[in-house]
Structures are given as C-alpha cells and as structure tokens.
Amino acid sequence: MKPPMNPPMKLWEKNTPLDALVELFTVGNDRTMDERLARWDVVGSIAHATMLGQVGLLPMSTAQALVQELSTILQEIDAHGISIEDGVEDIHSQIELELTRRLGDVGKTIHVGRSRNDQVAVDLKLFLRHEMRQLRSDVHARIKIMLDVADEHGTTSLPGYTHYQVAMPSSFALWVGGYAEALLEDLRVVDMAIDAANANPLGSAAGYGTSLPIDRQQTTRALNFDRLHVTSTFAQMSRGRTEKLVAMAMAQVASTLARFAMDVVQYMSQNYALLTLPDHLTTGSSIMPHKKNPDVFEVLRARCNRLQSLPTELALVQTNLPSGYHRDLQFVKDRIIPALDEMRLCVHVAQAMVPHVRPIGGVMHDSRYRYIDSVDRVNDLVAQGVPFRDAYRAIADSIANGTYNAGSPLPDHVPNDASAAIGSPGNPGITLLRERWVSSHPSSHLNSNSNSRSESSTS
Ligand code: ARG
Numbered sequence: 001m002k003p004p005m006n007p008p009m010k011l012w013e014k015n016t017p018l019d020a021l022v023e024l025f026t027v028g029n030d031r032t033m034d035e036r037l038a039r040w041d042v043v044g045s046i047a048h049a050t051m052l053g054q055v056g057l058l059p060m061s062t063a064q065a066l067v068q069e070l071s072t073i074l075q076e077i078d079a080h081g082i083s084i085e086d087g088v089e090d091i092h093s094q095i096e097l098e099l100t101r102r103l104g105d106v107g108k109t110i111h112v113g114r115s116r117n118d119q120v121a122v123d124l125k126l127f128l129r130h131e132m133r134q135l136r137s138d139v140h141a142r143i144k145i146m147l148d149v150a151d152e153h154g155t156t157s158l159p160g161y162t163h164y165q166v167a168m169p170s171s172f173a174l175w176v177g178g179y180a181e182a183l184l185e186d187l188r189v190v191d192m193a194i195d196a197a198n199a200n201p202l203g204s205a206a207g208y209g210t211s212l213p214i215d216r217q218q219t220t221r222a223l224n225f226d227r228l229h230v231t232s233t234f235a236q237m238s239r240g241r242t243e244k245l246v247a248m249a250m251a252q253v254a255s256t257l258a259r260f261a262m263d264v265v266q267y268m269s270q271n272y273a274l275l276t277l278p279d280h281l282t283t284g285s286s287i288m289p290h291k292k293n294p295d296v297f298e299v300l301r302a303r304c305n306r307l308q309s310l311p312t313e314l315a316l317v318q319t320n321l322p323s324g325y326h327r328d329l330q331f332v333k334d335r336i337i338p339a340l341d342e343m344r345l346c347v348h349v350a351q352a353m354v355p356h357v358r359p360i361g362g363v364m365h366d367s368r369y370r371y372i373d374s375v376d377r378v379n380d381l382v383a384q385g386v387p388f389r390d391a392y393r394a395i396a397d398s399i400a401n402g403t404y405n406a407g408s409p410l411p412d413h414v415p416n417d418a419s420a421a422i423g424s425p426g427n428p429g430i431t432l433l434r435e436r437w438v439s440s441h442p443s444s445h446l447n448s449n450s451n452s453r454s455e456s457s458t459s
Helices: 020-027 030-054 060-080 091-109 116-153 172-197 216-222 232-268 295-307 310-317 327-356 374-383 388-400 430-439
Strands: 157-162 165-171
Touching (some): 030 216, 030 327, 091 116, 116 172, 116 232, 116 327, 116 430, 165 172, 172 232, 172 430, 232 310, 232 327, 295 327, 374 388
Antiparallel strands (some): 157 165
C-alpha cells in the first residue's frame, strides 16, 4: 500500500492530539493482532457497503465503487498481507484511510450505520469461525491417522493400568483408539465453538443499534452466518463470550493431546518399556551418551497444558464487565490469536508423531504382569457356575497363598474376538469409530455455511 500522504489522524480525533504514552499503552500490540483480522475486516465491509447501497443509504454507484475498491484491497491483503501504518490506530482505521486515499470523498461514506465496536466484533466472528473450522478439519485428519495406526499395530498386547498399578490386559488398539474416540468427542465441543462464532453482530453499531434503516438480515446472509445476533446489546456482549467458547474448545482438544503425550512419555520410560519412538524423533543429553529423550511429547504436553489456562484467563479479563463495549475486550484478542496458532502447531506435531509411536511388544511375559489376567480367571469360574463373589474370593485367596496359576504369559497379540464385549481388547471397536469418523467429516457436519468463496465474496 502507498505511504501516507499526511500523518494520519485517529478516526475520532478532533482538536486535541492523544498523549503518546496513553496511545502506546492503550494500543499495545493490537495492531499486530489486527493484521490477522485484516481480510475479515474487508469482507465485513464489503457486506456492509453492499447493504448500504441496497437499502438506499448510499447511492448505488457509491456502494459499487466502495465494494470494488474493497475487493481490490482484499486481493492485495490475501497476496501480501497488510501493515498498519504508524499513527493509525487499528485495522478499521487503516482500511478506511486506504479507501479515502483511493476514492476521496466516496471512501469517507463507508462508516455510516456502524461503529468500530460492531466492526471488530464481526471481524472476530468471521476469523474465529474460519480458524475453528480449520482446527476441526485438522483434528479430524488426525483421528484418521490414529485409527490407521490402531489397525496396523492394534492387536499387540499392552498392560492396562489403574492407580498406576497393573490392572488388566489391554491392547495397542484399545489404547490409541481411546484417544481417537476422545478427539471425536472433542469435535463436538469444537462444533459448539464454531456455532458460537456463526452469528452476525454487524449492525449493532456501538452496541445500541442505529436509527438508520440498515438491513441486518441481509448482511447475515451475505456473510453466510447461521443467524443474526438480534439485540444489539447481546451482539456486543457476544464479544469475549465467543472467544471464551473457542478457548474452551481448544482447551478440550489440548487436554486430550496433553494426556496422550503424557502416556507416550510414561510408556517410553524403561520402567514401562511399552512404546518406542524412532531415534530421529528423540533428543539427546549433553552429558549422558545413552539418552534418547521424548522431548517432543514433553513439549506437546507443556504447550497443551498451558493452553488449558486460556479459558480462565479470558474469563478473568471479562470478570465484572457490565454490558456494553469496553476496551478491556481488546485484551482478549492478543491471547486468543496466538493460542489458535499454538493449538494448530500442537495438532500438526501430534499428527506427525502418531504414526511413529510403536508398541515394543513382547512385554506380557514379565513377572510384574503375573496377575494381570486375574479377572479372566474369575470369569472362568463364573462360566462354570460359581457366583461372582465366590469366584472373586477364590482367586483372591490363591493370589494371597501363592497358588494362583496364571498359566502361560498372555500372548503378544490379542486375538480378535467378536464375541467379546465391544470396547475390550479382543473387540476394540475401531470399525465403529471409523464409521463415526466418516459421519463427522467436516463437509457433512455443521458446515452448511462454510463456503469460503462466499465468505470472501464481493457481492
Ligand atoms: N481495538 C479496539 C478493540 O479491539 C477496536 C474497537 C475500538 N472501539 C472503541 N470504541 N475504542 O476493541
């Protein structure tokens, strides 16, 4: 974009220039954050200008000139990004300045019937909807990788633990399938966040509407929103609330990934020796030559655990905020935007690592697992007609007096057993999860408004 012809003024500046310290402090890093919202600001403005022309608040030729120039600006942003000039307060001011430079007085007409308060609110809705749809599709792809891995190595026996104590026989499919199902459930929470972002606050102006006959339903349709935020007061209050729901969805996905990472770190320990990672994905020690550390999973755990603080942080920023716009809300932006990047990175790394996590196998002969099939022995007696509690007692006694006969160690592979209850080692239910995965595909779910062409459309 061209350099400023004159030092730009604030949109609201009258005769008194703003104190430099106050400006620095209040703007903070908001302009960097706003660069991420730039394209969505233009998309919102295109819908607004189109509507102004259609309801007759602007001459059609003026609206068309605005839309045309905004479309050019959108292409420029998509190709090269945008930087907000020194002295320009935010992206909303930068785009209006740019329009005025290019179109003269026509550019000055764009802001009728709106405020930066609803402008930033609609930018955030569009941005968050887009980002969360992307996250949804990344998580969805990751589930497939887990299901594939479950099919590839699934029958390998693993010990199951409760209370960190040896519990019952499990399998690799049951372990990794558990995380695939967790992420499938997490997608439902992500869908809730997408839904929160899929409503139109535009036209709520400063938070109390406008006496002008703008058509809010029309901008709702143009921006492919699922619905309108009807009251201008709630439209304004949805700012921060939407981000909190997005943060909660990210925290949910993050907690699943952190837990998965924790399992891998623990099961790679020599004391468990259940899983292995190829050498090129492990890191070494500067002093201990033998080390092959699972840093990548520790860092995944740390990053994902840290992401889980986000809903609390965003809640605190908004604590006791009354209705209406408050500049405090700007300080949600510079947490949610980097967190979205962090989340995406974590999902990407998890996706890249999962296919390399392999069961070591051959572990069940270890004497620490000698009682792991005690429940099966109880069930054998039950099958012979012994009441469960008596069978339990008999096996417990045999363990206590040293006569428990576990027979041979459990095999290294759990045979498929369709007669076993679904969700147990012999019948882990990966096929059923795959069916759910197919039906939760992004294109078949909640994305009836996801047409990205129309999100950025100029009409
Ligand atoms: N940077 C501001 C924010 O994020 C933009 C809206 C400014 N509105 C205002 N009334 N100062 O909230």
